[in-house]
Amino acid sequence: MQLTISYLYKVPKGPVITCFTEEMNIETALELEADLQKMGRVREIVFQNNNGERFLRKELKAFIEKIQTEPHDVYVYFDGGYEIEYGRAGLGCAIYYEKSGEMYRVRKNALVDELTSSNEAEYAALHLAVQELAMLGIRYQPICIKGDSRLVINQMKEEWECYDPVFLTWADRIDARLAESGLEATYLHVPRKENSEADRLATQALDGVQIESQIVIEQP
Incomplete structure (x- = not known):
């Protein structure tokens, strides 16, 4: 803060x-x-x-x-995958936060079939992550959002213009969700290797493996 x-x-x-x-x-x-x-x-x-x-x-x-005693120091990873032949997308997100001196990790994925491109899948994955933040009760604080989609990260940072009406709709939804929760998002583009956990969750969704978990992890 x-x-x-x-x-x-x-x-x-x-x-x-x-x-x-x-x-x-x-x-x-x-x-x-x-x-x-x-x-x-x-x-x-x-x-x-x-x-x-x-x-x-x-x-x-x-x-x-x-x-x-509430979730804080929040980091979010997101990724989306798209299968053109089947017209379906896999969404994945991993959220890390601290609470009462412990570090937590939340993982979530989803399989959806109403999207039309890999870039839209990336936006949908970010929206999934923001929805999960609301479910966790994370409010009124800065958060860091990381992804390997240069397009989504730079458009959400408003460093790149967004002309696609579909992407604009997703961006508006995401901004509205963040505003509702009083969250101040910082967006950071990371290499695919650093985003491997969210990528794996998206791939598992496409393979029909549903993941929804929350655990306490050991801090380094």
């Missing part, structure tokens, strides 16, 4: 000025707040996240403690 800080600064023998910081992570924000308190000229220090929620120091620390 990224935060900004607003505060009132009393200029020596001068006016009171309202100041705002750039975004920073929680640890940096708390360190800065502690330094500002030492100055003796600062008051009404307020933290604010990207969802517009405002916290005083005690409220922020209580919020952080609450986060630790």
